[in-house]
Amino acid sequence: MRTRVLGGRPRQERRLVPIIPLLAVLGAPAAMAEGARPGAQLFTQRCATCHSVGEGDRIGPDLHGVLERRDEAWVTRFITSPGALIDSGDPVANELLSKFNGVRMPDQSLTDSERASLYAFFRDCTQKGKGGCKPSPAEKMGTDATPEEIARGRRLFEGTESLKNGGAACIGCHDVRGVGVAGGGTLGPNLTFSFARLGEKGMRPALAKVEGPMMGALYAKAPLDEEEQYALKAYFAEASRDGSRPRADRDFFYLGVVGVAAALGFIGVVFASPSSRGKS
Ligand code: HEC
Numbered sequence: 001m002r003t004r005v006l007g008g009r010p011r012q013e014r015r016l017v018p019i020i021p022l023l024a025v026l027g028a029p030a031a032m033a034e035g036a037r038p039g040a041q042l043f044t045q046r047c048a049t050c051h052s053v054g055e056g057d058r059i060g061p062d063l064h065g066v067l068e069r070r071d072e073a074w075v076t077r078f079i080t081s082p083g084a085l086i087d088s089g090d091p092v093a094n095e096l097l098s099k100f101n102g103v104r105m106p107d108q109s110l111t112d113s114e115r116a117s118l119y120a121f122f123r124d125c126t127q128k129g130k131g132g133c134k135p136s137p138a139e140k141m142g143t144d145a146t147p148e149e150i151a152r153g154r155r156l157f158e159g160t161e162s163l164k165n166g167g168a169a170c171i172g173c174h175d176v177r178g179v180g181v182a183g184g185g186t187l188g189p190n191l192t193f194s195f196a197r198l199g200e201k202g203m204r205p206a207l208a209k210v211e212g213p214m215m216g217a218l219y220a221k222a223p224l225d226e227e228e229q230y231a232l233k234a235y236f237a238e239a240s241r242d243g244s245r246p247r248a249d250r251d252f253f254y255l256g257v258v259g260v261a262a263a264l265g266f267i268g269v270v271f272a273s274p275s276s277r278g279k280s
C-alpha cells in the first residue's frame, strides 16, 4: 500500500510502465458522441422504465428513429404534455394511446437543454443503425441499484463470478469492509469508501478507463464491460453507505496522526531553539 514509499516502487510496476501507452491505445473503448452523453443519462433516469431505443416496445413505444418518423416540434409538444395533445384530438397521439392500451404517458417537465440532449441521444442511437442503442448501464447512478445489482458487484469483486473479459478479481489487491473470509488484498487502496471519495463523477471513469500504473496495465486488455462497471459501482456505493470505518483505514489514520504530531514536534524543536536563543 502506501508503505511502498519505504522501498521505492515495486519491481513489476516499473517493468510494466513502457507498455502502458500502447495498451491504453489498443484498449480505448469507442466513446459515445459527446452531446449524447447527458441525454443517455437523462433517458436512463426518466424514460427507460417505459421506453427502449431499438429494443422493442415496453409500456411505451420503442423510440428508435422517433425523430425521423415524427417532426421534432410534434415530439416536443408530445413529451411536454402527452395528455393535452391527446385531448386536443391529435390523431397520432390518439392512435398511440389506443395502441398502448390507454396508458397515458405522464407529462415530462424538461428544460430546453435537457430536451436537446435527449434528442442528441436519440439521433446518436439512430445513426448506430438498426439495433439502436441501449444507454450504457454505467450512466445509471450507483445509488439507484437494485439489491441484485449490488450482489452481483460483490461477486465480481470477490471473484466468485468471473469477469467476462478475464480480468483479475479485485479482491486480490483491494479490501472492502466485510468482504471475503480473510479480507481483501492490500496492494491497492481499500475501496470501502471509494465511492464516497470519488463520487458518481469520479467512479464512472475510474471503472470505464481503469487507469493507474498497476490497474491500467492489468485491465487494458481485459476491460470491464458496462454491466460489470455498473454492478461494481453499485457495490461500492452500497459499501460507502455504512458509516463505520474499516480497520485498515483506521490504523493508517492513527499512524498518520502520530506521524504528523511527531513531525510538528520536530519542526517545533528546530525552530524554537534559535529564536529562543536570539531572545536571551
Ligand atoms: C410511465 C411510462 C412512460 C414514461 C416514464 C415515459 N413515457 Fe413516453 N410514452 C409512454 C406511452 C404509454 C406512450 C404512448 C402514448 C400514450 O399512450 O400516451 C409514450 C409515447 C412517447 C413518444 C411518442 C412515440 C412515437 O412513436 O411517436 C415519445 C416521443 C415519448 N414517449 C418520449 C418519452 C421521453 C423522452 C420520456 C422521458 C423523458 C418518456 N417518454 C417517458 C409512456 C412513458
Ligand code: HEC
Binding pocket: 157, 167, 168, 169, 170, 171, 172, 173, 174, 187, 188, 189, 191, 194, 197, 198, 206, 207, 211, 212, 213, 214, 215, 216, 218, 224, 232
Ligand atoms: C494487481 C492489483 C490490483 C487489482 C487486481 C485491482 N486493482 Fe484497483 N488498484 C490497484 C492499485 C495499485 C491502485 C492505485 C492506483 C494504481 O497504481 O493503479 C488501484 C486503484 C483503484 C481505484 C482507485 C481508487 C481511488 O481511491 O482512487 C479503483 C476504483 C479500483 N482500483 C478498482 C478496482 C476494481 C473494481 C478492481 C477489479 C475489477 C480492481 N481495482 C483490481 C491494484 C489493483
